[in-house]
Amino acid sequence: MSPRHTDTRQRALDVALELFTEQGYEKTSLREIADRLGIKKASLYYHFPSKEALLAGIMDNLLAPVDELVAWSQTQPRTAETRQEVVRRIAAAVRGPWSRWFQFAQANEPTLRDHQKEGEQMRGRLLGLFTAVVDPDAEPRQQVRSLLALVAVHLGTLAPVTGVLPTFGITAPSEEFRAAAMDVAQELVKDG
């Protein structure tokens, strides 16, 4: 066997992730993906048996790093300090390796509701993140606050990137907004 096989498979995953995120899974045709790769649509079927297999491949790549953080959090005690550290790590990850995950999930919410397997994978990891931060025995008040802390992180990191800040009527510089969001998140995750 050659030192490595062709990279068409990986390139297909990259292109598909990009298009699924931009346009959604349903609206992206295999022809479109093949065109970008410079191959014919039928040739895609050599690498993936179906469109759904392409989706599954993307998910595997996307969700692996999430599992690491959740696993780590489960070794920690359920304290405000742990929640703060988890929020810090999520905030860091979201700026880097996970950034595409949220965008992809958001753009394909209806699709993931239908494709049972993939939808449950997605929800499973989200649940993992939530339970890493939400104490099931805490007061509802604190549970709401913890959930909102994750939303604040989401807001702080994604909103500047997608350029929707003006849509919210906000004019602050991105970096300042992001810092403020992190600040509020840390506060929310404390007991109160």
Place this chain on the structure above:
Amino acid sequence: MSPRHTDTRQRALDVALELFTEQGYEKTSLREIADRLGIKKASLYYHFPSKEALLAGIMDNLLAPVDELVAWSQTQPRTAETRQEVVRRIAAAVRGPWSRWFQFAQANEPTLRDHQKEGEQMRGRLLGLFTAVVDPDAEPRQQVRSLLALVAVHLGTLAPVTGVLPTFGITAPSEEFRAAAMDVAQELVKDG
């Protein structure tokens, strides 16, 4: 002319709203809508010139009540008290007349990004709500807090309805959770 024309048009709007919300705009075919109405697909074209016209009709019905609240808020001073009252009114409206709006918008995020006109309508009303609560001259910290207040309302009213609370690892009774969310929202919207 008869005292009123047939109600097929309005029934079509109702059915379409329901299906678009459940399955998304793209995945709902005109045949499906027609089937539920007990007519043939082609007959739908008598009432609406295109699928997109159906979407537009739904939007008009959905967005009218939002405008009222935004208009009212613009007559008020930009104080923490006003923000609290706006949040109260949004919370009340979301439980009733607007409940379908959020579900519809969330289920059709990708679609609304493509259909320029409808997407901008939707974003316009959202911006209206945001600016009713976010003071453009406030600190980024307070802006984040105000945004999260709206999210808290969203969480408190929608989450119990859709039954996703367990997905968040939360076991509290719906009503208790909703009350806690409103509580946190009111707190976030204060100066701090």
Place this chain on the structure above:
DNA sequence: GTCTATAAGTAGATAGAC
């Protein structure tokens, strides 16, 4: 107002040559 029939196009998927 509703029907049948059908146009015109695109989707995902398969067979088999090279």
Place this chain on the structure above:
DNA sequence: GTCTATCTACTTATAGAC
């Protein structure tokens, strides 16, 4: 691994009878 060619099953949309 990639190609050409083709299939079936849709989709939105139109024309014209009743």
